[in-house]
Amino acid sequence: MSHLRRPAPRELQPISFAFSPENMEKAKKIIAKYPEGRQQSAVMPLLDLAQRQTEGNWVPTVAMDYIADMLEMPAIRVYEVATFYTMYNLAPVGKNFIQVCTTTPCWLRGSADVVKTCKQELGIDIGETTEDGKFTLIEVECLGACVNAPMMQVNDDFYEDLNADTTKSILEALKKGEKPKAGPQIGRKGCEPIEGPKVLKAFCGCGAADQSADASEGEA
């Protein structure tokens, strides 16, 4: 199991945690979504908020305690949630947190190349962070974008339809501090067939010419 799924050593754990004023506002809004007496349900969005606020994109133990206090629940119940969901990092990660999917569909479509490129370009192995703290690379199970396999997630963005070259160019852009365009990297818009849309063309903005053909097909 990745070290990110274990609590960071004591020397990395901050001494205190509190939401910033903006996040506090957001937290209050989140909590207000749940009925009276069910505020504990806000634990997941609040953990996410805490993770986004924390330098290193992770949830320190004090932040979990803070949320437990805020929602009036035992701290262990927050620990249980934070350790269960892999989206919560329990130890600091690099500025660009790269999660490459290696589950079967991505693997069949060449995720091994993507992983290999990442390792080469970043000079780190899976589960490691670059020395400058810019990149952390991990391998993950299915992220639900199989139609656009292979894919990887960098922070909140999915980069899909990858191959060694596109992976490389994305990493290079990230290294320069740029933010490459997220989504499919082969000109696809979403998850339509690679050769272009086959149905419902009228609604995907693929040209009026095809529309009549579709309509006549429908009539027939």
Add this chain to the structure above:
Amino acid sequence: MPKLTVDGIEVEVEAGATVLQACEEAGKEIPRFCYHERLSIAGNCRMCLVEMERAPKPVASCAMPAADGMVIKTDSDLVKKARTGVMEFLLINHPLDCPICDQGGECDLQDQAMAYGCGSSRYAEKKRAVKDKELGPIVKTIMTRCIHCTRCVRFSEEVAGVGTMGAVYRGEDTEVGPYIEASINSELSGNLIDLCPVGALTSKPYAFTARPWELKKTDSIDVMDAVGSNIRVDSRGSEVLRVLPRTNDDVNEEWISDKTRYAIDGLKRQRLDRPYVRVNGKLQAVSWDEAFAAIKAKVSGLDGKKIAAIAGDTVDCESMTALKDLMGKLGSPNLDCRQDGSKIGGPRASYIFNSTISGIDEADACLIVGANIRAEAPIINSRLRKRWRSTTGDFKVGIIGESWDTTFKHDYLGAGAETLSAVLDGKSEFAKVLEAAEKPMIIIGMGALNRDDRDAVLATARAIADKFGMVTGEWNGFNVLHTAASRVGGLDLGFVPGEGGLATNDILDAAAKGDVEVVYLLGADEIDMSKLDKAFVVYQGAMGDAGAQAADVILPGAAYTEKNGTYVNTEGRAQQGWRAVFPVGEAKEDWAIVRALSGALGQVLPYDSLDAVRSRMVELSPVFASLNAVTKAEWADFGKAGDMKPEGFATPVRNFYMTDPISRASVTMAKCTEAFVKDAAAEKVA
């Protein structure tokens, strides 16, 4: 009430019962790990699978509500196969280190593997190992053995009220534990060991001590607090090795406190194993006859008024009866069973827990006055928490006295008498709660009753009980919480000052002045011994504590595990415990010592057997005729209106882990004190 068929037997169960309960009703044994009657249902071990007609696959009976017309099979081939499969999965990561496991012989997994194990494993891969957790001085962990039943998680959350344990991580990485290093800061943590169906949580003090089949099991009653928890004392030879709870739904359910469970190692230290007489300031070992002779030399010819007796907190009723009768024969009215100086007594309703402990389940509001229940009676605290958690309507609790760490939501009202008066006058917000409640109760602790103004406090509490309808025909919510196992028994027997007699504090003062020349301490250690310098002190007891140090003659008695004794708990429930082992050395059962002494003094007591003493007890109080039951006490007038002191009520138990000579001598309790009690050094003095 759903009717269903289990293996062809038709059973009717209560609405809301589970299929598992229905199977038990039909006399079928269902194997289980995660299911426990007193905890919420988890349904995660899958061992209780049964076949249900029209269900596509076996169902977990513990989590399936029983419904009308269900047809359940518990002994079909499918069931057997399913359970065998579950067992195989459970054993995949289980280390099978039974020969070095303390749970061996009383392990659910071991037992059920005998029935459902497939004999060999098809799992050739490496087993996983889990790091052990440090949970403090009581619970030892070998987490690799854990099968993730989460009983400990549910117990600590639901019963103990401390959210320490949890199931962290996920899938095959799941671990049960506190995530961060944390001891289980609960007085009930020992129960985790009983609950654990495997050897993951075992007893640290008892580690590698004995196998269960080597032990003699004796039913007994706990004396560490006034709850009278039903216990089983396990012994081997002359040694008491461990204490386990016995189920009694009216008293302790299935739980006991850590002090009850672990103070017994104190029984091996500082024991009085033979009589001593002080000669030239030094205690010298003597024979029983010499010890009696020394007492006779002092007592004979002495005016009875110059003799006094004080009974301690853990004394059995038999010995108090004998001593009371002996004092009567010697013509002394000076006897007291309230060594803390609280002058409670009088009508029985004024000194017992009238609503009974199980009555808490029915109450809907509770005012706690001067009692840190978590330290004074953890079992009652767990009952309050159970009531607070239950779904049968709100349970509001108000606390007057020291603020303490409750395990339920409460309103802290104030520190002392002023707040109590405010509740009575209706000035306090809580008065409205009590008024609205149908079955309100008040629990008044020794912190409010061991003061000089106790009569006024008692009168105010009684007035509150009357005003808010706490006492109706059926319901009596006026409760006194005692801290001593012997107190109610002593009061029932009338081990209190007779006509013109002195109470504890007066005895001590008189002894300091020289007006009382002989003081007989029956296991009384928690008194100001410095006042006894002038007096001739006879100490009878099992432990070499403060009393023995001040004694001129020591008569070695038996500890509670070493005698057949009757104890009356705070509810007024008389219960009997049996002797597990024989007293150490030359020590004897306590009532027999007093009987022998009476002979030596020429004042022979009229009983020669335990039965005869017990008949005498019934003469003194009918309570002893109906064992294990609570006789309703007549509501009466008590207390005396007067001024109450402004000081806050201070709880008498500063350190839960050390309250009597046995727990003070216990190594485990010392470790717990160090681990859990803040300012341990300062509190030890108090």
